[in-house]
Amino acid sequence: MNKFYKIFFSMALLGQAAFAQNILNNPGSNHGNKFEQLGTILNTPNEQRTASGAPGVKYWQQRADYNIKCELDEKKLTLTGSETITYHNNSPDVLTYIWIQLDENEHNNLRNANYQSSTRMPAGTSNVQLEKMTTPTTPVDNGYGISxxxxxxxxGKKLNYTINKTMMRIEIPALKSGQQYVFNIDWKYKITDRIAGGGRGGYEFFPEDGNYLFTMTQWYPRLCVYSDFQGWQNHQFTGRGEFALTFGDFKVQMTVPSDHIVGGTGECINYSAVLSPAQLARYNKAKTSTTAPVEVVTLAEAKAAEAKKSEAKKTWVFQANNVRDFAWTASRKFVWDAMAQPIAGRNVMCMSFYGKEAYGLYSKFSTRAVAHTIKTYSDFTIPYPYPVAQSVEAANGMEYPMICFNYGRTDADGTYSESTKNGMLGVVIHEVGHNFFPMIVNSDERQWTWMDEGLNSFVEYLTEELWDNKFPSKKGPAYTIVPYMKLPKDQLEPIMSNSENIVNFGPNAYSKPATALNILRETIMGRELFDYAFKEYSRRWAFKHPTPADLFRTMEDASGEDLDWFWRGWFFGTDACDISLDSVRYAKADYPSGNAPAGGRMMGANRGNRIEKPAVNAFEDISKIRNREDNKIKFYTDKDLAARDFYWKYDRGLVEIDTTLAPKTAQPARLPMEEFTAEEKAKYANKFFYELNFGNKGGLVMPIIVEFTFKDGSKFVDRIPAQIWRLNEQKASKFYVYDKEVASIKLDPMRETADIDESNNTWGSGAQPSKFQLFKVRSANAAPARGQSVGSNPMQLEKKSK
Known part of the structure; x- marks a missing residue:
């Protein structure tokens, strides 16, 4: 029997949700909650972070500079390295230890974060999966992770250190404010099979040609962030919540097989030593090519290298300044192309690395997409500050400063499906876009995934839309988030949730915040106000460590819009938008004689007899009833009869009143009426009156967008701001007067509010008109007004037809 027999099954994993606190100001009321200021929900402004959302006069952040040397052993699949770290203490605090991230320990069976979710016994499994699930009574180290x-x-003096799963604490002499500390770490680890074992970094093996593609990420011990708002950010790395990192300068030397092509964060400063003269000449040509990529390493050269493997070694040296991380890739399989993209008066080198398996897609689209992305993001945020931006095809999607790893491979014949092409373009734009969020605007991804993925997904959407007007964007349009928003509340958590506690990770951390920002831009603020404020946030927090409060406050500060209701609803809550058109009252004008009814603004009229009713509540609450039924309670008017008066009896119906003797009471001034002329009646005969009554069934307050379709076929859209709900968060109404008759009404016609139930959004003719009397006022004083293409695809069919 084949030892690789398989028993197939499906597994189910359960997760837990954690809900961010959404403090209500008036929880028992139908108003006063959703429009209340965020107040104490946000951190208190101080000299580091101001109430405006800007860094304060005493803002500080730490710095870590790295000098790293490493060697890749392709035969043994190991990486050995040594690094010197210079840590700058810019905080006002004295530090006696430093926290280091050892993310590679994620792959170790004894030193990973050990965050577990519920598991169930499957109906069946493969032997490979079964090996992973087996729990030995005496665990043996699997050999992965950093040694x-x-x-x-x-x-050269040894330092004491303690490893706690994926974190390491190094004890140091007291490091005072303004001082720096230099220390060294020597390490080694076994590189993981990224395709079989998962994870962001590792190797992919290609059995067809016997070669490897290495993506080296989270590959060196690196500093945690020490910040003013949190202290040490030393949360364990579980594989989901990404990274909080410190800016610094990197010099990295990578020794690899001599036929490998290396791409990495920053600029290579010894191309003349590692490239052939022809390749170096092509690279120099690419530096001025702004219209099309130039192949630095050709497809023919990559295929030749695959076939003849070198035993020699070469060292590539890279320099990267003011970055928060460093990643690199190496393979003899790489085709490498490049072109220049002008940004703010200088050329940025946009480059791609890919194997022959992706050539049909990447040679045409990848580098162009890189250039388009950094140009578009620069327009919406700040000018791209780095010298290079790179895309590497590695059958995944992950981002690092100036380099990212993406997917997109063709069929064996070089064709591909449209979904593969669009997926490849989407992931390249998304991962390159991460250069801005969070590589430059450096939020804490391990705590707030949405500040990384959500903000980036939003600008990705803007960039995709500017890539092709027909591009099928999946994150950003309001209607695409509706299936998630419709889920039961026990399957949802607020956007403001810790990364590790999110069940529906993609919709919560990527799509919902991207949708919220797009609604804010298109429907609530308008593009001009939004774009200015968003650019200001990017400018203020470039190369710094922002928190959610810094974003929320800056968007309001720079736009003059009170958006606390929006942040409260979209980011701190789980309510959905479901605005219903509950009823429509409509009428034509009627012309009675005499004065207008009560409520009109008229002059000189008196009301008739009016007798005040007993001042008792229409509804007796439970306290009144229980007090009356409690034999121990004696009311004062029962104990002291002198405290009773006429109204004590009146309130109880114990006296009779002769209403014919009641005096008339003067009323507020009214305007006298007069009869309409025939011409005036003809004028107002063409007026149509409508009262629209809305319900907030979903709980999320949002603008009400009303589209009127008139019987002559014309349309009009009224955009009612969300503040219409501020005095009643459940019901709202609005009165309209038109010169033509309405045939139908529809809410949210462009599906821009993520309304989860469109069945209650429409009204058509057929209802009975209401009575509406029109009075003529004599006075002039009026009231105020991932993947890879597989199988058949259209490209293949088109080729066959030729």
């Missing part, structure tokens, strides 16, 4: 050889200070 620390030694840690020393600048003089």
């Amino acid at each position: 620390i050889a030694k840690i020393t200070d600048a003089t």
Whole structure:
């Protein structure tokens, strides 16, 4: 029997949700909650972070500079490295230890974060999966994860350290404010099979040609962030919540097989030593090519390298300044192309690395998409500050400063499906866009995934829309988030939730915040106000560590819009938008004689007899009833009869009143009426009156967008701001007067509010008109007014037809 027999099954994993606190100001009321200011929900402004959302006069952040040397052993699949770290303490605090991230320990069976979710017994499984699930009673280390050889200070003295799963604490002499500390770490680890074992970094093996593609990410021990708002950010790395990192300068030397092509964060400063003269000449040509990519390493050269593997070694040296991380890739399979994209008066080198398996897609689209992305993001945020931006085809999607790893491979014949093409373009735009969020605007991804993925998905959407007007964007349009918003509340959590506690990770951290920002831009603020404020946020927090409060406050500060109701609803709550058109009252004018009815603005009229009713509540509450039924309670007017008066009896119906003797009471001034002329009646005969009554069934307050279709075929859209709900968060109404008759009414005709039930959004003719009397006022004083293409595709069919 074949030892690789398989038993197939499906597994179910359960998760837990954690809900962010959404403090209500008036929880028992139908108003006063959703429009209340966020107040104490946000962190208190201080000298580091101001109430305007800008960094304060005493804002500070730490810095870490790295000098790293490493060697890749392709035969043993190991990476060995040594690094010198210079840590700058810019905080006002004295530090006696430093926290380091050892993310590669994620793959170790004994030193991973050990965050577990519920599991169930499957109906069946493969033997490979079964090996992963087996829990030995005496666990044996699987050999993965970072092995620390030694840690020393600048003089070579050993430092004490403690490894806690994916984190390491190094004890240091007291490091005072303004001082720096230099220390060294030597380490080694076994590189994982990224395709079989998952994860962001590792290797992919190509059995057809016997070669590897390495993506080296989270590959070196690196500093945690020490911040004014949190102290050490030393949450364990579980594989989901990404990274909080410190800016600094990197110099990295990578020794690899001599026929490997290397791409990495920053600029290579020794191309003349590692490239052939022809390749170097092509690279120099690409530096001025702004219209089309130039192949630095050709497809023919990549295929030749695949076939003849070198045993020699070469060292590539990269320099990257003011970045928060460093990643790199190496393979002899790479085709490499490049072109220049002008940004703010200088050329940015846009480059792509890919194997022959992706050539049909990447040679045409990848580098162009890189150039388009950094140009578009620059327009919406700040000018791209780095010298290069790179896309690597590695059958995944992950981002690092100046380099990212994407997917998109063709069929064997070079054709591909449209979904593969669009998926490839989407992931390239998304991952390259991460250069801005969070590589430059450096939020804490491990705590607030949405500040990374959500903001980036939003600008990705803007960039996709500017890539092709027909591009099928999936994150950003309001209607695409509706299936998620319709889920039961026990399957939802607020956007403001910790990364590890989110069940529906993609919709919550990517799509919902992207949709919210797009609604804010298109429907609530308008593009001009939104774009100015968003650029201001990007400018203020470039190369700094913003929190959600900094974003919320800046967007309001720079636009002059009170958006607390929006942040409260979309980011702190789980309510959905479901605005219903409950009823429509409509009428034509009637012309009675005499004065207008009560409520009109008229002069000189008196009301008739009016007797005040007993001042008792129409509804007796439970306290009144229980007090009356409690034999121990004695009311004062029962104990002291002198406290009773006429109204004590009146309220109880114990006296009779002769209403014919009641005096008339003067009323507020009214305007006297007169009869309409025939011409005037003809004028107002063409007026149509409508009262629209709305319900907020979903709980999320949003603008009401009303589209009127008139019987002559014309249309008009009225955009009612969300503040219409501020005095009653459940019901709202609006009165309209038109010169032509309405045939039908529809709410949210462009589906821009993510309304989860469109069945209650329409009204048509057929209802009985209401009575509406029109009075003529004599006075002139009026009232105020991932993947890869597989199988058949259209490209193949089109080729066959030729």
